[in-house]
Amino acid sequence: KEPEPNLKNDYLILVHTGVGKYSKELERKIKSKIEDALTEGVKVISEVTKHVALEVVSKVISVLEDWEYTNAGIGSNLTLHKGRVEVDACIMNNKSQFGAVSAAQKIKHPIQLSKHLLTAFLGRKEGELLIRPLILGGEGAFDYCKRNKLDTLIVESEELLKTESSKKFRKEQYKKLESNQHNKLLRDNNLFSDTVGCICIAPDGSIAGGSSSGGAVLKLEGRVGSGAIPGAGCWVNNNGGVVVSGTGEDILIHHIARAVMENIENEKDIPAFLESLESLAYVSTTLGVLGVYNNKILICQNGDFGVGIRKVVNGSPSEKIEVYRSNSKTYNYKNFNFRDL
Secondary structure (H helix, E strand, C coil): CCCCCCCCCCEEEEEEEEEEECCHHHHHHHHHHHHHHHHHHHHHHHHCCCCHHHHHHHHHHHHHHCCCCCCCCCCCCECCCCCCEEEEEEEEECCCCEEEEEEEECECCHHHHHHHHHHHHHCCCCCCCCCCCCEEECHHHHHHHHHCCCHHHECCCHHHHCCHHHHHHHHHHHHHHHCCCHHHCCCCCCCECCCEEEEEECCCCCEEEEEEECCCCCCCCCCCCHHHCECCCEEEECCEEEEEEECHHHHHHHCHHHHHHHHHHCCCCHHHHHHHCHHHCCCCCCEEEEEEECCEEEEEEECEEEEEEEEEECCEEEEEEEEECCCCCCCEEEEEEHHHC
């Protein structure tokens, strides 16, 4: 069933900054940046009339891609051997249409390129000989941007996407790998977060979700993460959407975003479902899930998880920004009616 147009200009924007480990200092910065991202998303709602939810998701995530403290865009994790920036992203609407990039190089805003691929595909004309792509990877993503004059989405040197923090973090983790201290990888006091994500239900009734990621620490060159795959890192249908942050290989194997939505629709126990996957975890049980289904918001995480919610219901605006903490092996679970915020 198609969602009804929202004649009261109600909307909902959800955003997360990735599951990980946050210090108190980073928590303050994250809350401030979430506020900035939500504010930019609201501006989009007042400015655009087409593909509203897609535009909001693209803008909100772009704000986080421009911020050095998230693992997306600038400041992304660096690859194992060459220390390169290779990014993944995906955006999807409630009509099962999507665009994505994987292991893309010299891309500043992979979420915007993903949106461009989706809208360009929708604009294809009958009789076109060339197939318009939905997913681009590697150097092909950069070449596509150059040919299509998408210069604001790219950088000529990948050094512009690296930060002193990302280079230092890779160096520290690489030393542990060389000295066979595998058990200490990511288990110190370093600050890190994972894939960022956003979901929007727009006033026109459209729904979209998206994710963007710099990938795993010390990943192999060319590795494709869950952030680029619909159903894994994000999933959207007419009932709502789910975005996921965590170890990409685990998320890919179980297509967690889509699986969570299907479990919600079938009224299954979400924490029990996620905990059932822990014994099958390839790398880590750290996982963050953010979703909306009809009027309910779902937040489920094992790890620190920065979340922002902004909504207007019946003309009344409200906002909630929180860093949910988790130091246990069990999932913290919240499921509430967003109209009650």
